Amino acid sequence: MHKRNVFILSLSQALAFSVAPAVTLVGGILGSEMAPNPSLATLPISLMVVGLALNAVPAALVMQRIGRRLGFMASALLGSLACLLAAYAVGQESFLLFCLATILIGVNGAFVMQYRFAAAESVPSQYVGRAVSLVLVGGIAAGFLGPEIVKRTKDWLDYGVYTGSFASLGILFLVVFFLIIFYQDVTLRQAETSGEERPLRVVVIQPIFLTALAAGVVSYGVMTFIMTATPVSMHILHGFTIDQTAWVIQSHVIAMYLPSLFTGFLVEKLGILRLMVLGLLVMLTCAVLALVNQELLGFWGALVLLGIGWNLLFVGGTTLLTRSYRPSERFKAQAANDLTVFGIQALASLSAGTVIYLANWNILILLTLPFLVVLLGGLIILRGQISPPTEIISGLPASSSD
Template structure:
């Protein structure tokens, strides 16, 4: 733990509040304003599309202007996007709300770079711990964001939830205060394309591919089920908004709380074994879905969904860091995030359609395909390394 890492943690807590608030409210607001039932999750999905589209852009911008300026630019942009979301609720515009969620996703794309910035403050063998620590800060985001959004939802009495996004505008702007004191060791990227490997060469490495698949499909499964949860619980099963919010909050906490030990577990057992552990935790979520859809089972399923994501995403990200050269970091990081969040976007976009056409149980069973692919890529990489 050093000064820069502490500042990144504090800044990320507030910058990342846009993500849990979007998860908590976008589907509910979407179901209120959407002219078509199956489009209720479109705002959430578009926020993830924003993450995917701006992933490479975020890495490229930071390679030019540095981490600090990039993060500050994103925080200001997220604050403006939040105000736009509040305005869209006031005028009851589903289209404008979707656009504001897309822009919030762009801001989150920059926030996801915090984990790579954290790695740069420590030695490479400490990368799993640094990533774990920065992701652990997500617990703060998970509780601050939705709680503040819930408290301020009636700030503008005639327009429910407009106040939530006004509050979010303030939260995302707070991160810039800590970034003022962050010491950026950035030097302009003068590396030419000839000195770095192509995307096909990067992905041809078994370990790089393993890291990419683990992170991408961890996000796919998590987003696919998490996006559908508020609609399934609150709209279809008539479970109260307060209880639905509690499940989402505990799910997001479960995504980050294991970070207290995940870094140490990776150092002790290796990346592959932790990935297998993540697949096992996801399996508990799928198994739970086969039982009655009540608060308890939703809670168990979403908590283990968070645990599984944590194991797979941290092991995947820390393995990725070991799979590229220093002069390739922005290229590899941007490419990784583009693939990860594009797949997540597809999963999120299809969540509402799947839920309206099938059921919560079928959605869970579909996720088995992704678990099999994670296992196969890990086995392949292990076998290649042994040979």
Template sequence: MTAIPADDLIDDRLARRNAILLACAQALGGASASIVIATASLVGAGLLGADKSLATLPVSFFVLGTAFGTLPAGAIMHRFGRRAGFVGASLLGVGSGVTSAYAIFASNFALFCLAVAASGVVGAFVQQYRFAAADTASDGYKPKAISFVLAGGMLAGIVGPQTVIWTADLFSPVMFAGTYVGQAVLSLISLAFLPFLQIPRPKHTGEARGERRPLLQILAQQRFIVAAACAVTSYALMNLVMTATPLAMIGCGHSRTDAALAIQWHVLAMFAPSFFTGHLIARFGRERIVALGLAMLAGCAVVAISGVEVAHFWVALVLLGLGWNFGFIGATAMLTGVYRPAERNQVQAVNDFIVFGFVAAASFSSGALLDAFGWATVNWLVFPFTLLSLVLLGWLVISERQRELT
């Protein structure tokens, strides 16, 4: 049996501790995303009146906030450290939740969009939890650390929708105002875990003094291109379908509770596999797991097109969540192999900026596509993008095998 280096044991013990703390914070901070997804389009529809084409705009602002928050998040954490960045983001989450509730009381659609965008900025920091878990891990433990942190999202998949169900009528007849007060409380509670993180800043580990390549050279790598493309496809298609789902379900005569539970099952499917996704990646390889995720996204579209009963929506969204999990975690694990320690913050931030830029575009178009062309068209769009990503993935595997042979 091959001996495990002592340094790896030390790093992985610290990585496991950090992963537990980050998983707890993910369970609470990550709940904000499911709250916004389940309610923001419904709030938008109520505030807009007759014109429903812009009802998904608040969700789009949430995603846009995440996209624009990625680069500042990377810069802030490079300058001040992971812990300081995460704590500051949680405080912003408290403020954005309170402001969202006030905007609903005031029937101010523009302010609600801005407040939800601030929640999206917080989401950019939450997205960095998975990278933070890998910072102190050995190469072999990184996929497990990433998936373990995202497993905290399984609890978020329960906490978020249940918060919606229990607080939607709290300040009746002003629907969902109580939900965003609940969002602020969840962000406040997450602060209890973040101060205990132990992630050395790069300048204290010598990483900042390491050799750094030009950014364009890193981004031009074949593996970066394919990893980013698969991450974009997994996340953008998931967001496109998920954002339209609550409005589509209400439009098909289903209840708000049915829609919230659909999101709950979807988020559970997104994060529950994270307990074993890292093990699957270690056993079968990152590329195979990404391919499986892309196939599940296509399966989601098949189910969604086949009918509009509650069961169709729920099964489709479960497949959508599973596809996102395998596709996005696998693509994230692929990304960790393209940068050096001194390059990590910059490359991670650029990757997330690219991903959430496309996710924002998908979110912006979701409501208009649903309003103009219907639920089936939204799902037909899944097929060409999943096929393209599978082709790129095959191109990468074949190219790397040819290089190994030569």
């Protein structure tokens, strides 16, 4: 088992992913100051997600051609340059350049989201859930790191408020670049022994693939819809301070990844579908709390529950996904999944700002309920019909090392 790969990917996740909560925290705030129209306040955050979604397929194809190691290294350099561009844009008060920078940050994010698949390919198939969880554990540190960097370095440069924050994030990506140098690409011997490669259409119409895809779409779509609107709702509309808003976002991101310390074991003990059902129930509880309590602790509790529910549903969905394709099909199956999931995430992020300004927080929360309820019902109805074909063994490395 390539234990070193999983460790490197987890540490890289902690550093590279820290930019996402940072942009989520200040993107809407800066957007409200620089955008020509208040309804465009969350556009920079949304464009980060759009950049990720549009590059889900290119990222997979690039790594299929040049390998994951070189792909991850190149994306880390791009992430560093994107953060420096964001710092320049904020200093120039250029909304257009800031949006371009967040798009490029999203491009890097498309590669970062492949860390979980790289980890899955580095371990035997029975440990895929555990490997995915261990990589996502890096998000715990990211939840602390991103908002803390924003708060502590926002005035470091005389160029403008928050320019120091983005410059500091650019440095983090250089650290990721040097970490990934020690990652080892993995060759999967099952690609030669588990049958010929099937057309993508055949892969994606399987119930197991569609269920995994639905889990990713709902987990990311609902989470992003609520999370994107939270800083604007709290800081701009409800009048909470930036420190209070940062605390809620920070707690949310930590809650997204802290369960990863044990989610991998829950996959093995409860089973994938039970874990996904549990995640949906937690997200439904989040929605109820968000509707009935809009004090500081209400926002905090709802966002923490949102993060926990996301983790359970997303890890379950990712683990299920790896059982839906043969090793030779992995890049195109992963690309199709991520394109759909992050395309929906982009749509959710783009619409969040409009909904929160033109409607209100309660309407925004109510809009998420049909998706959660439908998927929950679907999992209960289909629980006996979802199983991987017996010939598919995903994620087993060709050799054990480290």
